[in-house]
Amino acid sequence: MFRFLNLPRLVMTLAILAIAGNVVGRAQQAVDGDDPQAGALRALYAGKPESWPAPRLGEGARFIEFGPLPRLPEATPREKALADIGKRMFDDPALSRSGQIACASCHSPELGMGDGLRTAFGHDRQRGHRNAQSLYTAAWMTPLFWDGRAATLEEQALGPMLDGKEMAGTARLIEARINRDKGYRTAFRAQGGQRRVTLQTAASAIAAFERTLRPPRTRWSRVMERGVAVLTDQELEGLHLFRTKAGCAACHNGPLLSDGQFHNLGISFYGRPREDLGRYDVTGDPADVGRFRTASLLGLSRTAPYMHNGLFPTLEDVVSLYNVGGGKDRTQGRNGVPAPIHDPLLTPLKLTRQERDALVAFLKVL
Numbered sequence: 001m002f003r004f005l006n007l008p009r010l011v012m013t014l015a016i017l018a019i020a021g022n023v024v025g026r027a028q029q030a031v032d033g034d035d036p037q038a039g040a041l042r043a044l045y046a047g048k049p050e051s052w053p054a055p056r057l058g059e060g061a062r063f064i065e066f067g068p069l070p071r072l073p074e075a076t077p078r079e080k081a082l083a084d085i086g087k088r089m090f091d092d093p094a095l096s097r098s099g100q101i102a103c104a105s106c107h108s109p110e111l112g113m114g115d116g117l118r119t120a121f122g123h124d125r126q127r128g129h130r131n132a133q134s135l136y137t138a139a140w141m142t143p144l145f146w147d148g149r150a151a152t153l154e155e156q157a158l159g160p161m162l163d164g165k166e167m168a169g170t171a172r173l174i175e176a177r178i179n180r181d182k183g184y185r186t187a188f189r190a191q192g193g194q195r196r197v198t199l200q201t202a203a204s205a206i207a208a209f210e211r212t213l214r215p216p217r218t219r220w221s222r223v224m225e226r227g228v229a230v231l232t233d234q235e236l237e238g239l240h241l242f243r244t245k246a247g248c249a250a251c252h253n254g255p256l257l258s259d260g261q262f263h264n265l266g267i268s269f270y271g272r273p274r275e276d277l278g279r280y281d282v283t284g285d286p287a288d289v290g291r292f293r294t295a296s297l298l299g300l301s302r303t304a305p306y307m308h309n310g311l312f313p314t315l316e317d318v319v320s321l322y323n324v325g326g327g328k329d330r331t332q333g334r335n336g337v338p339a340p341i342h343d344p345l346l347t348p349l350k351l352t353r354q355e356r357d358a359l360v361a362f363l364k365v366l
Helices: 007-032 038-043 078-091 151-160 169-178 180-190 199-210 220-226 233-243 315-323 353-365
Strands: none
Touching: 038 233, 078 180, 078 199, 151 199, 169 199, 199 353, 220 353, 233 353, 315 353
16 A cells, blocks of 8 residues: 555655644744743843843934833913914914915824825925924924924924915914904903914914824833833834844934934935935035934824835835835035935844844834
8 A cells, every 4th residue: 555655745745744833833932922032032121121132323323211201391271271272273274375274184183193195285286395294292302394494393383384385374364364263362362362363372372282292002102111011022022123133223212212313314315306405404514415303103103104205105114224224315416515424323234024024013013
């Protein structure tokens, strides 16, 4: 009877079954928390963030340890009332020239306080060249905008209202509409305001509302409260990579997971049709060509697409960019504008597929 057996095929089948059993066994170990590598990581991350493995930093990095968001001062009754007015204004298209665009058009609570678009549409369907940033952490972040051109939330609130491509309003137009509205007049007067509402007063109200915004509670919030026990083995591996081999913590650190600095990632499209010089247009400093502010990662999975130009629709795309050391801007200056300087913190990471997947899994925790 043995002459009918195909021995090479039998050997191959047994080998496949053995490999499958090993994979299943390792997967079960991971689920049970018995994977030796995962166990070692859990020991390393058992304490508070300040006891975790030291982050991989580089030239120019400014690191602050991870932690919960600091408490903001308790709002006064007047500030709370002003924020209530600002909430209505935030949703009010009357603050735009067309009467059809509100602040909430680009910063929707249902879309992570962004708009879900690569770049935002504004007045007469004009398309801007930058992604609408989430406002989850606006109360803590300064300066504001991708290029840092606004020093305060009040200044930030004025920007879109008066920008010709966004809401395209004017002080005269907006003030006239606000002062014709009995509800606004009554609410502002109740706060001891001037008889006539000004554009600056309106900006103060919107800023007061934006200071009430908070990032959503996520599993990262629970990590800050209860430790890494809430993470899966893959997510914990991603956290470790974030701090070490991937080098993410060099820029994304502190309670906001942002260093608040400006970096050139090589995606300014310098010298090409989609060029954006970033911080340079604000400061005129050659070192700022193509630099943009480090975004907070809190609520990250709700705020796609990513980067100042909305270039990447998924977190996998973002990780791939960093894995190759960033983009490749041109290195020769032109028309009096100096060439961008690639950020020295960006170097090829050589992450494996498994490591990239783990890093993405961790980012989704945030």
